[in-house]
Amino acid sequence: MSDVIVIGAGLAGLASAVRLAKQGHSVTICEQDERLGGVLGRIEADGFQWDAGAASTTLPAALRDLFRKSGRPIESLVNLEPVLDARRHMFADGSVLDLPLNDRGTQHEAWTDLAGAAVAQQWTDLVDGYGDTWQLLRKTSLEPPLESKLPLSAVRALKPWQSLEKVAQRHLSDERARSVLRHFAAQGGSDASLTPGYVGVWSYLERTFGRWTIPGGFGAIADALVQRASERKITVRTNATVVAVTTNRGTVTGVRLADGEELAGDVVVSDIDPQVLYGQLVDDSAAKKVRKRVLATHQAQAAYVVHLGLQEPLPALPFETVLHGTPTVVVRTGGQAPAGHQAWSVLVHGYPTDDVLDLLVARGLHIRDKVVSRQVSPSWWAGVAWEGYRTARRRAGNVSPVKGLYCVGAGAHPGSGVPATTLGAAIVADAIGKA
Secondary structure: OOOEEEEEEOOOOOOHHHHHOOOOOEEEOOOOOOOOOOOOOEEEEEEEEOOOOOOOOOOHHHHHHHHHHHHOOOOOOOOOOOOOOEEEEEEOOOOOOOEEEOOOOHHHHHHHHHHOHHHHHHHHEEEEEEHHHHHHHHHHOOOOOOOOOOOOOOOHHHHOOOEEEHHHHHHHOOHHHHHHHHHHHOOOOOOOHOOEEEHHHHHHHHHOOEEEEOOOOHHHHHHHHHHHHOOOOOEOOOOOOOOEEEEEEEEEEEEEEEEEEEEEEEEEEEEOOOHHHHHHEEEEEHHHHHHHHHOOOOOOOEEEEEEEEEEOOOOOOOEEEEEEEOOOOEOOOOOOOOEEEEEEEEEEEEEOOOOOHHHHHHHHOOOOEEEEEEEOOOOOOOOOOOOOOOOHHHHHEEEOOOOOEOOOOOOOOOOOOHHHHHHHHHHHHHHHHOO
């Protein structure tokens, strides 16, 4: 049995902690804030409630595996439900596409109605092709730790040098279809021209596995993991800021807290920004190369999020609407509201130069006089921005060159978002192994 210290209690930190506790290790979580869960939380005001961070996920098997491998199935604590609404795309020319999330045939029909049979076939063929990409990424990158060098056959198949923008230009003749594909880069805070084309695999994952949410708010995932941590007898220390990871000749010995207390540990799992970890917390020669690599990356731009409490009547919108343009604006309608009202979250992907309400009005949503509550989510760590395909190698690996040190979360492999961070926690738990 190892003494494991987890730094940070976001989704990835909590996921790592409960998995490792189930594997028989003694686990302590050190979280600098009062509450656990990171951005998986809630904003509550004036009788409204909104998800502070993620409101849905694709690849539900990743969450189901997390709960199954840490104790009981997820259904014992929360109910994952499919998002049945099509995602609405509203374009600058005034056209609208309601694109179903999890059905090949109805996606084809939606594109045919909007742009004709040729564009519909282009989209369908492109997403079909991402099926092979998914299988390759799953086997080489998402289930095992990222290999130092992929087989040449895998590199040729993934074509990492080909950007998502190039894929859009090469395979899609309609600018609206290109905008929909680019959105998979924009929602991660990156530029499509600097994002590898294989990131478009998320179009295949959504079409194959759909998107899933939780009635009452996705923050329930954090509540469920906190409960699971209690069941697994994990020691939780809040208001505990880690200022150093202590080491001895390339091996972890524990952590030091801001008040000077030192906690001994055989294993440290970090769920904080790797630039902070390697730049400020780890002072060991074994980390020299990875420190240089990680510090050369840049943070992805987090969405600017405004939560609106609105009085009906309102335009009828589905669970998620993408307003294409510069910047891209996403409206989520799944919040909780008093009778006769709705709770919307507005995410701005890009550099907002106008007020959110001005952006909505300019895109055709005239709701300014309906606002009865307005709240802003605090900024959160959005992971590493794509700056070409080599970014994948600069992102912090799950297994550190410092023995006993591991990295999870948005800034580590395989990236940000609920599925990726959950998969990263699984990689670390498998790497550490059973007690």
